[in-house]
Amino acid sequence: MKKIVTVLMLLLLLVVAVGMFNQEVLQNSRDYMKDHSVFEAASQLIKKTKQGTITIENVDVMQEPVRAAEYVVVNESTDEEVALIVTDDNGIGTSKPIPFGKTYQVIQRSVAHPYxxxxxxxxxxxxxxxxxxxxxxxxxxVKDVQYTDGSVEITESHIPVATLMQNPELPNGCEIVSLTAVLNYYGYDVSKTTMADDFLPKQPFARQNNKLYGANPYEAYAGEPRDRSGFFVYAPPILQAAEDFMSTVESSHKAVDVSGSTREELLEYLKQGIPVVTWMTLELDAPRVTYSWYFHETEEFFEAPVNLHATVLNGFIGEDKVHVMDPLKGQMVYSAENYFTSYDALGSHAMILVEDE
Structure with a gap:
């Protein structure tokens, strides 16, 4: 009997031992699967979050660094801007870390003038x-530049304002022809005769009590630019003609009177790509004031220069020469000193068209 009990006890212990062993194996198996899943998840997370950078070296055609250029990095699949890159004094810029395994578009958003x-x-x-x-x-x-202390200075420019001649239709229409040339340069499709006939404020001459009456050139053209007897106009009525025309079309510009600008200020407009309608004298001679009339409205006596002319200042070469679209002669290069001396002597009249913000 004792032997039977002993055998039974041994069998029971064996069953318990086997059960405990199986439980441990099961737990270990569960732990392994758990650890393995975490490992796989961690591996995937590392793969997803691994990051790198984009570095840009920005130069110009002379391989000089381009400073302060701004770039955006865009995720191609989401159109999301994920990074901004700005170049330093060496023309180098690096993005913040961004995820690997993606396709990105790099877009230059802004760059310094004159690029x-x-x-x-x-x-x-x-x-x-x-x-x-x-x-x-x-x-x-921009035709030539000079590099000085990290900055870029334009030393030659030539804005391509197309040649537009005043003759034969407008023998005394240099001012409205110069304006039309600038309008055409900015893409406005209008003729010189349309501008002269439909938009230029004009006032005819008239004689009364042995006095010649005519327009105040700050308010209207004196006479008719189609006639040999036509005289001239200063900047304000030319601005009015520009504004009246642009009000009839889809326009992105406005006219600005920049009369009184210095030589340096006019050159700065050229550096910005802005041609300037300027008043000077024929052959750049001294003004010849040998004609006169009275203003219609006020009877104010006015002495008029007979050799007044208007052109488009559209470039410069160093400090010595300027490019000019002359409606009597075509594309010309004049002495800068002579040109600006004539401009000043006549009263420093000038106007421009600029983007209307």
Whole structure:
């Protein structure tokens, strides 16, 4: 009997031992699966969060650094802007860390004057830190520059204002023809005769009590530009003609009277790509004041220069020469000193068209 009990006890202990062993194996198996899942999840997370940078070296055509250029990095699949890159004094800029395994577009959002915006598409599949070099062209009208202490100075410009001659239709219409040339440069499709006939304020001459009466040139053209007897007009009525015309079309510009501007200020407009209608004298001679009339409204006596002329100042070469679209002669290069001396002597009259913000 004792032997039977002993055998039974041994069998029971064996069953318990086997059960405990199986439980441990099961637990270990569960722990392994749990640890393995965490490992896999962690691996996937690391893969998803692994990041790198995009570095841009920005230069110009002379391989000089382009400073303060701004770029945005855009996720191609979501259109989300994920990073901003700004170049430093060495023309280098680096993005913040962004995820690998994505496709990004790099877009130059702004660049300093006098460079053209870089508009070529740059697409990057980011799998590791990426470096690229981007080159900016000079603006089309900028013909030469000088590098000084990290800055770029324009030393030659030529804004391509097309030649527009006043003859034969407008023998005394140099002012409205110069304005029309600038309007055409900005893309407005209008003729010189339309501007003269439909938009230029004009006032005819008249004789009364042995006195010649005519227009105040600050208010209207004196006479008729189609006639040999027509005289001239200063900047304000030319501005009025520009504004009246632009009110009839879809316009993005406004006219600005910049009379009184210094030589340096006019050159600065040219550096910004803005042609200037300027009043000077024929052959750049001294003004010849040999004609006169009385204003219609006020009877104020007015002495008029007979050699007044208007042109488009559209560029310069260093400090010595200027490019001019002369409606009597075409594209000309004049001595800067003589040109600005004539401009000043006649009263420093000038006007421009600028973007209407």
């Amino acid at each position: 053209q915006l870089h508009d070529e598409e740059v697409i990057i599949d980011l799998e590791e830190d990426y470096e690229l070099k981007i080159e900016n062209e000079l603006l089309d009208y």
